[in-house]
Amino acid sequence: MLSVKGLKAEVDEKEILKGLDLDVGAGEVHAIMGPNGSGKSTLAHVLSGREGYEVTGGSVSFEGKDLLDLDPEERACLGLFLAFQYPVELPGVNNTYFLKAALNAKRKYHGEEELDAVSFMRLMKERLKVLHLDDSLLKRPVNVGFSGGEKKRNEIFQMALLEPKLAILDETDSGLDIDALRVVANGVNALRGPERSMIVVTHYQRLLDYIEPDYVHVLAKGRIIRSGGKELALELEEKGYGWIVDEAAA
Amino acid sequence: MSATPDDVLTGEANTAAQTSSKAAEAEAEYGHLVKSEYEHGFVTDIESDTLPPGLDESVIATISQRKGEPRWMLDWRLAAYRKWLDMPTPKWAAVHYPPIDYQSISYFSAPKKQELESLDEVDPALLETYEKLGIPIEEQKALAGVAVDAVFDSVSVATTFREKLSEAGVIFCAISEAVQEYPELVQKYLGTVVPPTDNYYTGLNSAVFTDGTFVYVPKNTRCPMELSTYFRINEAKTGQFERTLIVADEGSYVSYLEGCTAPQRDENQLHAAVVELIALENAEIKYSTVQNWYPGDEEGRGGIYNFVTKRGDCRGDNSKISWTQVETGSAITWKYPSCILRGDNSVGEFYSVAVTKGKQQADTGTKMIHLGKNTRSTIVSKGISAQQGIQSYRGLVRIAGKAEGARNHTQCDSLLIGDKCAANTFPYIEVKNPSAQMEHEATTSKISDDQLFYCRSRGLTEEDAVSMIVNGFCKEVFNELPMEFAVEAQKLLSISLEGAVG
Ligand SMILES: Nc1ncnc2c1ncn2[C@@H]1O[C@H](COP(=O)(O)OP(=O)(O)O)[C@@H](O)[C@H]1O
Ligand SMILES: [Mg+2]
Numbered sequence: 246m247l248s249v250k251g252l253k254a255e256v257d258e259k260e261i262l263k264g265l266d267l268d269v270g271a272g273e274v275h276a277i278m279g280p281n282g283s284g285k286s287t288l289a290h291v292l293s294g295r296e297g298y299e300v301t302g303g304s305v306s307f308e309g310k311d312l313l314d315l316d317p318e319e320r321a322c323l324g325l326f327l328a329f330q331y332p333v334e335l336p337g338v339n340n341t342y343f344l345k346a347a348l349n350a351k352r353k354y355h356g357e358e359e360l361d362a363v364s365f366m367r368l369m370k371e372r373l374k375v376l377h378l379d380d381s382l383l384k385r386p387v388n389v390g391f392s393g394g395e396k397k398r399n400e401i402f403q404m405a406l407l408e409p410k411l412a413i414l415d416e417t418d419s420g421l422d423i424d425a426l427r428v429v430a431n432g433v434n435a436l437r438g439p440e441r442s443m444i445v446v447t448h449y450q451r452l453l454d455y456i457e458p459d460y461v462h463v464l465a466k467g468r469i470i471r472s473g474g475k476e477l478a479l480e481l482e483e484k485g486y487g488w489i490v491d492e493a494a495a
Numbered sequence: 496m497s498a499t500p501d502d503v504l505t506g507e508a509n510t511a512a513q514t515s516s517k518a519a520e521a522e523a524e525y526g527h528l529v530k531s532e533y534e535h536g537f538v539t540d541i542e543s544d545t546l547p548p549g550l551d552e553s554v555i556a557t558i559s560q561r562k563g564e565p566r567w568m569l570d571w572r573l574a575a576y577r578k579w580l581d582m583p584t585p586k587w588a589a590v591h592y593p594p595i596d597y598q599s600i601s602y603f604s605a606p607k608k609q610e611l612e613s614l615d616e617v618d619p620a621l622l623e624t625y626e627k628l629g630i631p632i633e634e635q636k637a638l639a640g641v642a643v644d645a646v647f648d649s650v651s652v653a654t655t656f657r658e659k660l661s662e663a664g665v666i667f668c669a670i671s672e673a674v675q676e677y678p679e680l681v682q683k684y685l686g687t688v689v690p691p692t693d694n695y696y697t698g699l700n701s702a703v704f705t706d707g708t709f710v711y712v713p714k715n716t717r718c719p720m721e722l723s724t725y726f727r728i729n730e731a732k733t734g735q736f737e738r739t740l741i742v743a744d745e746g747s748y749v750s751y752l753e754g755c756t757a758p759q760r761d762e763n764q765l766h767a768a769v770v771e772l773i774a775l776e777n778a779e780i781k782y783s784t785v786q787n788w789y790p791g792d793e794e795g796r797g798g799i800y801n802f803v804t805k806r807g808d809c810r811g812d813n814s815k816i817s818w819t820q821v822e823t824g825s826a827i828t829w830k831y832p833s834c835i836l837r838g839d840n841s842v843g844e845f846y847s848v849a850v851t852k853g854k855q856q857a858d859t860g861t862k863m864i865h866l867g868k869n870t871r872s873t874i875v876s877k878g879i880s881a882q883q884g885i886q887s888y889r890g891l892v893r894i895a896g897k898a899e900g901a902r903n904h905t906q907c908d909s910l911l912i913g914d915k916c917a918a919n920t921f922p923y924i925e926v927k928n929p930s931a932q933m934e935h936e937a938t939t940s941k942i943s944d945d946q947l948f949y950c951r952s953r954g955l956t957e958e959d960a961v962s963m964i965v966n967g968f969c970k971e972v973f974n975e976l977p978m979e980f981a982v983e984a985q986k987l988l989s990i991s992l993e994g995a996v997g
Contacts, residue, residue, distance in 0.1 A: 293952050294951075294952075295948050295952075296944065296948070316951070317948060317951040318951045318952075318954050318955060318956050321953055326952075327952050329949065333943075333946050333949035334946075335946060335949070335963070335964060335967055336968065337966070337967025337970040338963055338967035339967075343950075343953075343963070346959065346963065347953035347954050347955060350954040350955050350959065351954045386967065403953065407954070
């Protein structure tokens with residue numbers, strides 16, 4: 246599904262990713278943990294094609310395609326989805342309208358017919374039900390005036406609608422109280438499936454109580470310095486990041 | 496006494512609060528997104544009966560005679576002309592253009608065939624023009640509820656839906672026809688909102704206007720359809736001097752739509768129209784404009800100069816006038832649709848979207864003159880600048896001493912795309928009654944990289960993202976437009992900002 250090899254990336258001539266390797270198979274859920282500033286968001290942005298990051302080495306292939314060659318919108322149409330750590334506000338842009346445009350852009354890319362308003366509404370209702378969300382957010386402008394929890398829920402709802410093959414969740418748990426966290430995690434779990442892989446980026450172990458990963462990786466100083474099963478997350482919870490970082494440096 | 500607020504704006508801005516914002520920080524360039532060739536840039540090949548260039552009293556007499564006007568109309572024109580000769584051109588608008596040689600303009604142009612009984616008699620080349628514009632008259636006819644008075648150059652050549660309107664007693668015709676058919680109405684109202692001496696361009700227009708539209712809605716009548724006029728300038732060097740007069744009698748309602756496109760031309764074309772609206776007691780007029788005149792090439796050559804005076808007079812108590820405009824075209828726009836809130840409890844509204852890109856310049860805004868008690872006005876202005884576009888919002892809100900309990904809400908937002916464009920806001924406020932409630936909000940924003948990336952990460956192209964964000968920015972104004980017009984306006988905005996891919 247996704248294969249990252251020796252990925253190096255710079256921002257403002259400062260190297261952030263320093264040779265990162267990661268392999269994600271179909272249907273797998275990978276957790277990426279690491280201290281603040283270790284490059285987790287950078288990885289998420291580079292994978293989804295944000296401008297301003299210069300890739301100076303390595304390769305990324307996604308379903309056999311060279312991902313780094315593609316515009317962000319092409320990556321999205323091919324099935325990549327990034328749930329933002331800080332979802333962006335689009336004043337005046339109706340949330341439903343935005344979602345419909347996004348879904349139809351993807352359908353168009355694949356040569357499928359665009360959904361009309363009625364079929365789209367039907368699909369939306371169905372997905373809302375799966376996620377146990379109400380539709381109050383859909384009539385409002387995208388993320389404008391949303392609470393932190395609402396923004397994150399909205400991201401997950403977008404994911405449910407766009408049905409990505411690979412979803413990257415960037416600190417979807419941060420800023421959520423325990424109830425909101427549960428809602429979001431249940432949403433994510435409902436979307437797990439053999440055809441959908443996920444990279445769950447998080448700073449805390451807490452989220453992984455709800456979303457059980459198949460693999461846990463520790464990202465520090467621009468590299469994956471340790472990989473393991475979900476028990477690694479528990480170990481991190483107990484001992485912090487320091488020991489691994491020191492070990493890796495040693 | 497008609498208020499002429501121009502002098503207030505002209506004078507030293509003694510009460511002016513000024514905010515000015517220019518794109519400062521360097522940012523990613525979206526220039527390539529906003530280059531779009533003018534979609535409607537083509538010229539129709541129609542023989543025209545055109546007067547040679549130049550202006551003097553004999554030219555005015557000729558115009559008046561060709562139009563078969565009564566004597567009073569000619570006298571009115573000549574009086575306006577004589578005053579105009581002594582008037583200075585306005586210098587204060589924040590726009591720049593070479594001096595206009597008014598003697599090089601031809602002041603009359605008419606398609607050869609006139610006074611047609613039916614569409615069959617319309618020059619086929621003209622019909623083709625409408626096809627190209629996407630507004631075939633046959634289709635327009637079928638469009639339920641929309642009457643089209645197609646103004647081509649200076650003479651109305653096709654009018655539809657007359658009968659349905661006349662059943663309701665609504666008069667909707669070319670102003671030259673109104674001068675002949677309804678002289679008492681025209682004489683009673685013409686120039687009472689915008690006097691010929693109001694400003695340089697109204698003086699010129701009053702002397703030489705050759706066509707335009709007249710609407711009269713009788714007492715307690717709701718006009719049964721949206722009235723719509725399409726304009727198109729088509730004669731090289733022919734200035735357009737349209738004159739529109741809309742009178743809504745007591746308790747009546749009318750919604751009027753105006754839309755324009757123009758063919759590509761090398762020479763600058765002057766357009767100095769005058770629009771007068773009069774709402775009597777309990778009457779309401781809604782006037783919507785979507786303007787897409789040729790803005791000139793990338794260097795700004797050849798675009799339309801749009802110097803328009805639009806003013807509405809809420810003459811009766813409880814009357815209401817709303818201006819909604821979407822301005823995307825013209826090389827230079829100079830335009831301040833205004834309301835005089837004379838009647839007690841009268842309401843004035845101004846909703847505007849203006850786009851400037853390339854070398855376009857726009858100085859636009861509104862004036863709300865509160866004279867009556869408990870009068871209310873709302874101003875929502877959305878300015879979008881891209882490339883090297885320059886845009887100024889200039890708004891005057893004046894609360895007269897007797898305007899007890901007046902209220903104004905002004906919201907003025909600018910959106911900058913790229914870092915070479917500019918937006919200025921000049922709100923002028925004059926309050927002579929202490930009970931007035933004034934609110935003013937102004938914002939300047941840019942389309943951020945974050946917003947673009949967010950949209951793109953959901954599969955939208957950069958173009959779609961820009962268009963979506965811009966349309967979102969304009970939403971409050973689009974909501975005011977009649978449905979079909981809003982769709983058209985959104986499309987127009989997307990076309991003017993998206994540009995050809997690559
Ligand atoms: N736009 C940027 N300009 C300069 N430095 C940046 C930028 N974005 C991120 N960084 C730096 O890159 C490093 C990694 O940041 P980030 O990927 O956001 O970390 P994380 O998500 O793991 O907390 C940090 O040192 C941060 O300061
Ligand atoms: Mg981060």
